[in-house]
Amino acid sequence: MPRGTAPSNFSGAMSPIAFYILAICLVGAIIAGAAFAWAALRGEFTDAAQAAFLVFDDDDAPRPSGPSR
Amino acid sequence: MTAPSRPYTDSPAPDVAASERVAADRSTRRPVLLFFHSAVIWLLIGSLLGLVASLKFTFPDWLTGQALWTFGRVRTAHLNAVAYGWASMALIGVAVWMIPRLVRAPLHRPLVATAAAVGWNLFLVLGIGAVLAGWTDGLEWLEIPYPIDAVVAVSGGLMAFSVLMTVARRRTRHFYVSVWYVLAAMVWLPIIFVTANLPVFGGVGQAALNWWYGHNALGLWITSLSLAAAYYLVPKVLGRPIRSYSLSLVGFWALAFFYSLNGIHHLIGGPVPTWLITVSITASVMMVIPVAATAVNFHTTMLGRFGTLRHSPTLAFVVAGAMIYTAASLQGSAEALRTVNRVTHFTHFTVGHAHLGVYGFASMILFGAYYFIVPRLVNWEWPRPALIRWHFWLALGGIALYFVSLTIGGWIEGVWMLDAARPFGDVVSVTKPYLVARSVGGAMMMAAHCVFAYHYWLMVRRRGPEPQEPAWAEGRAAG
Numbered sequence: 001m002p003r004g005t006a007p008s009n010f011s012g013a014m015s016p017i018a019f020y021i022l023a024i025c026l027v028g029a030i031i032a033g034a035a036f037a038w039a040a041l042r043g044e045f046t047d048a049a050q051a052a053f054l055v056f057d058d059d060d061a062p063r064p065s066g067p068s069r
Numbered sequence: 070m071t072a073p074s075r076p077y078t079d080s081p082a083p084d085v086a087a088s089e090r091v092a093a094d095r096s097t098r099r100p101v102l103l104f105f106h107s108a109v110i111w112l113l114i115g116s117l118l119g120l121v122a123s124l125k126f127t128f129p130d131w132l133t134g135q136a137l138w139t140f141g142r143v144r145t146a147h148l149n150a151v152a153y154g155w156a157s158m159a160l161i162g163v164a165v166w167m168i169p170r171l172v173r174a175p176l177h178r179p180l181v182a183t184a185a186a187v188g189w190n191l192f193l194v195l196g197i198g199a200v201l202a203g204w205t206d207g208l209e210w211l212e213i214p215y216p217i218d219a220v221v222a223v224s225g226g227l228m229a230f231s232v233l234m235t236v237a238r239r240r241t242r243h244f245y246v247s248v249w250y251v252l253a254a255m256v257w258l259p260i261i262f263v264t265a266n267l268p269v270f271g272g273v274g275q276a277a278l279n280w281w282y283g284h285n286a287l288g289l290w291i292t293s294l295s296l297a298a299a300y301y302l303v304p305k306v307l308g309r310p311i312r313s314y315s316l317s318l319v320g321f322w323a324l325a326f327f328y329s330l331n332g333i334h335h336l337i338g339g340p341v342p343t344w345l346i347t348v349s350i351t352a353s354v355m356m357v358i359p360v361a362a363t364a365v366n367f368h369t370t371m372l373g374r375f376g377t378l379r380h381s382p383t384l385a386f387v388v389a390g391a392m393i394y395t396a397a398s399l400q401g402s403a404e405a406l407r408t409v410n411r412v413t414h415f416t417h418f419t420v421g422h423a424h425l426g427v428y429g430f431a432s433m434i435l436f437g438a439y440y441f442i443v444p445r446l447v448n449w450e451w452p453r454p455a456l457i458r459w460h461f462w463l464a465l466g467g468i469a470l471y472f473v474s475l476t477i478g479g480w481i482e483g484v485w486m487l488d489a490a491r492p493f494g495d496v497v498s499v500t501k502p503y504l505v506a507r508s509v510g511g512a513m514m515m516a517a518h519c520v521f522a523y524h525y526w527l528m529v530r531r532r533g534p535e536p537q538e539p540a541w542a543e544g545r546a547a548g
Contacts, residue, residue: 020274021281021345024264025329031256032325044243045318052310052317054245055301058093058170059086060445 081173081240089240093169093176098446100182100231102529104162105439105446107190109522111154114197116515118147123511126504137201145212146200152210152286153221154193156427158186159435160294161228164251166442167301168232171248172239182231188224192217208265208275210283215266222263229255246317250297253325257289273340277333284332287426292394293324295431296363298438299391303370306384306441307377312369320362327355334405337414353405356398364395380541382457386437389465393429397422412487417500417507418479421472428514429468436464436521443528444539452533454540456524460517467513470506478503 039045081089122144125131132138169176176182196213199205205212232255236248244252265282300317304310311317333341333349371388378385400422403409413419440457444450451457478500485496527533 020270021277021330021333024260024281028257028260028329029326035253036322036325039244045315047243048314048318051243051245052304052314053080054171054241054243055247055304055310057080057086057173057241058090059081059083060090060170060305 086173089173090170093174094166094445096175096179097166097169097182100176100179100186101162101166101442102446103183103186104158104165104189105443105525106529107186108155108159108162108435109525111150111158111193112518113522115147115150115155116511116518118143118150120508120511120515122147123504123508127501127508136203142201142203145205146197148210149197149200149213150193152291152427153189153196153213156291156431156435158189159439160291160298160431161186161189163298163435163438163442164254164294165228165232166446167247167297168235168251171245171301172236172241174235174238174240177231177234177238179231181227185224185228185231188220188227192221192224195220208279210286211265211279215268218262218266222259222266225259225262229259245300246311246314246321247297247301249318249321250293250300253321254290254293254297257285257293261285261289276339277336277341277345280332280335281330282332284335285329288324288328288331291427291431295390295394295434296320299367299387299394299434302383302387302434302437302441303367303391306381306387307370307374309370312366312372316362316366320359320366323359323362324356327352327359331356331401331405334410337405337407337410350405350407354402356402360395360398360402364391367391382451382454382461382540383437383441385461386433386440389461390430390433390437393425393433393468397425397430400425412483413479414483416479416483416486417475417503418483421475421479424468424475425472429472433464433468436460439521439525440540443525447529447531449528449531450536450538451524451540452527452536453524456520457540460521460524463513463517463520467510467515467517469510470513471510474503474506474510478507 044051080086121132121138122140125140125143136142165176165182192213195217199214199217200212204214206214232251236244236252261282265278270278300311330349330352333345334353337346337350367388368391378388404413404419404422440451481503482496482500485491485499486493
């Protein structure tokens with residue numbers, strides 16, 4: 001360390017631990033961000049009120065008869 | 070009841086929907102049954118191992134003659150049997166069954182999914198056998214030796230291939246929120262599992278990666294697939310959509326963005342950079358956002374419909390699981406705070422919290438999913454509805470007793486351990502009654518599983534009285 005430089009709280013902290021975790025999380029964040037952007041661009045977040053009915057598209061337990069099991 | 074005012078724009082005609090559902094169910098039947106059968110067997114094995122480990126706190130000289138039955142091995146085998154055997158195999162079965170219905174396409178290569186189930190079982194037999202023989206990697210949640218991990222990596226890859234290719238061949242334009250959760254879990258698990266098993270880490274770095282993996286296995290794998298099941302089952306049984314679909318997407322994306330760094334809070338006080346711990350605590354507290362979004366959504370969906378719980382085993386289990394999810398998650402965020410963690414770390418409190426999450430939340434939802442899916446797989450109704458009530462109350466009572474006793478006992482243990490004037494022997498003694506209560510709770514859960522497994526066996530073999538209507542259906546109109 002050059003003379004006169006204050007010791008940093010991060011000196012020695014950028015060990016392989018931090019590097020690995022940050023690198024892995026960065027890759028994960030890029031994947032998540034890309035997935036989010038892709039979803040937004042293809043209109044996944046529009047018409048949400050109707051999308052909620054997708055779960056009934058298999059025609060099982062027809063509405064409005066209620067609980068099936 | 071709110072009936073839909075207009076069909077979704079992508080919705081198929083009723084006859085088309087029915088034929089697609091039949092094709093989807095036919096494609097998933099064999100692999101899902103194999104996953105479900107295996108999961109029930111691993112549940113029994115895992116419960117028995119857990120009960121033995123629990124009793125060793127009260128009878129420390131019991132079963133000490135052979136290394137196989139020592140606490141370190143039995144407890145480790147229990148964790149792997151329930152996490153990778155019961156929970157993972159049952160959750161995969163639910164996901165494999167749901168996805169073709171939700172994307173309106175038959176399962177891609179069902180034989181590949183079946184092979185994945187066989188491989189997953191091989192991994193568990195070899196892995197748990199290795200643990201009981203004393204061969205482990207020595208890392209929590211990653212004890213199974215990494216050469217054996219290769220088996221589950223291949224099996225998981227096959228299973229993900231089958232599911233992802235099914236989604237790629239979908240006939241729907243939008244993804245329902247359950248599909249988002251399943252897709253994400255199928256991507257997240259390989260990333261975290263392969264990364265954590267790379268034989269390049271050591272020392273403190275390995276500890277950090279270990280807890281990064283352990284917590285993400287819970288949050289990005291088990292939680293994601295459990296919520297996927299809940300978002301499918303609650304609207305299905307109620308016959309009305311979830312209260313706010315937008316909020317469900319907020320919950321999913323908030324989980325995706327905030328969860329990953331949660332695990333490092335297990336190393337508070339350890340030789341890890343302070344800023345890294347602080348980032349993890351922040352991420353843990355941020356989890357309040359997806360948890361609140363999910364909780365508000367489920368609870369408002371149920372408003373005015375709680376009477377339905379008496380007439381649907383599925384809903385009873387799933388709603389209990391969803392409520393416990395809220396409690397367990399908020400407790401987890403609080404536990405990550407330094408002031409709380411200072412007391413609870415290295416105590417039974419943490420064990421109670423872990424069981425609240427994996428059992429009270431995930432397993433209860435899985436039981437509910439079984440009660441919904443299995444009749445559709447075997448075209449038969451549950452023959453003895455009274456056994457379902459026994460299962461429900463034994464499971465709920467067991468986890469309640471287990472959690473409350475360990476929470477109180479663990480807190481006292483933590484406070485006493487911080488008092489340097491107290492001998493450690495006193496700390497051990499004060500927890501004894503709570504550990505007895507924990508074993509009683511564990512025995513109740515074990516009994517619940519025996520009832521469930523026996524009823525499941527009756528169901529798949531079509532034994533017992535021929536059911537005339539779905540279980541608990543009596544008096545439904547009045548309810």
